Amino acid sequence: QSVLTQPPSVSGAPGQRVTISCTGNSSNIGARYDVHWYQQLPGTAPKLLIFGITNRPSGVPDRFSGSTSGTSASLAISGLQAEDEADYYCQSYDSSLSGWVFGGGTKLTVL
Amino acid sequence: EVQLLESGGGLVQPGGSLRLSCAASGFTFSNYAMSWVRQAPGKGLEWVSRITGSGGSTYYADSVKGRFTVSRDNSKNTLYLQMNSLRAEDTAVYYCARDRLWGSVDYFDCWGQGTLVTVSS
Numbered sequence: 450q451s452v453l454t455q456p457p458s459v460s461g462a463p464g465q466r467v468t469i470s471c472t473g474n475s476s477n478i479g480a481r482y483d484v485h486w487y488q489q490l491p492g493t494a495p496k497l498l499i500f501g502i503t504n505r506p507s508g509v510p511d512r513f514s515g516s517t518s519g520t521s522a523s524l525a526i527s528g529l530q531a532e533d534e535a536d537y538y539c540q541s542y543d544s545s546l547s548g549w550v551f552g553g554g555t556k557l558t559v560l
Numbered sequence: 561e562v563q564l565l566e567s568g569g570g571l572v573q574p575g576g577s578l579r580l581s582c583a584a585s586g587f588t589f590s591n592y593a594m595s596w597v598r599q600a601p602g603k604g605l606e607w608v609s610r611i612t613g614s615g616g617s618t619y620y621a622d623s624v625k626g627r628f629t630v631s632r633d634n635s636k637n638t639l640y641l642q643m644n645s646l647r648a649e650d651t652a653v654y655y656c657a658r659d660r661l662w663g664s665v666d667y668f669d670c671w672g673q674g675t676l677v678t679v680s681s
Binding site for chain 2: 481482484485494500501506538540541542546547550551553554
């Protein structure tokens with residue numbers, strides 16, 4: 450059971466916009482610890498997608514964006530493409546666990 | 561080009577031991593903290609352990625504390641994870657990842673391809 454809660458799955462048609470939530474508590478996101486996001490394509494290692502809530506590494510398209518509010522963070526993907534079909538994970542730090550934590554992951558299906 | 565290459569995975573019996581290695585190249589290894597992250601079959605990511613660039617400080621998830629030991633040899637650009645008293649629930653792909661500090665929380669900007677550890681009799 451992850452301390453950061455994500456929906457198991459989301460879906461959308463090509464060109465649409467989807468959001469993936471990441472809900473924490475006062476020991477992690479609510480304590481203003483930064484949130485980062487990763488994309489894991491089938492059969493591959495995770496890849497950094499968003500760092501520091503809103504920043505994209507070089508090469509990540511601006512269709513991907515992040516935000517936070519209170520004890521939650523969100524990843525938004527606009528202009529969905531077939532290549533976006535993957536698992537997405539949020540990551541932060543938890544002071545009560547004294548460790549780095551991941552969300553349970555969300556599988557994005559492009560219809 | 562930054563590269564991380566894990567090795568040492570395999571099949572081990574419950575209660576056994578295994579040492580994983582992660583060979584780094586393309587960056588000044590000693591300047592970066594490093595982490596191990598694992599992924600059980602069909603499951604999500606779980607942070608396992610972290611070591612600072614100098615090797616002077618180490619951190620562990622509660623699930624492996626007292627059983628796993630992270631270390632590094634900066635002269636060989638290699639990260640290690642010694643795993644003892646292995647359990648079935650340790651079965652996973654183990655990734656090494658480079659840490660970057662951003663604000664209050666590290667993120668993992670480069671990942672290896674992973675090595676599979678299977679604990680079974």
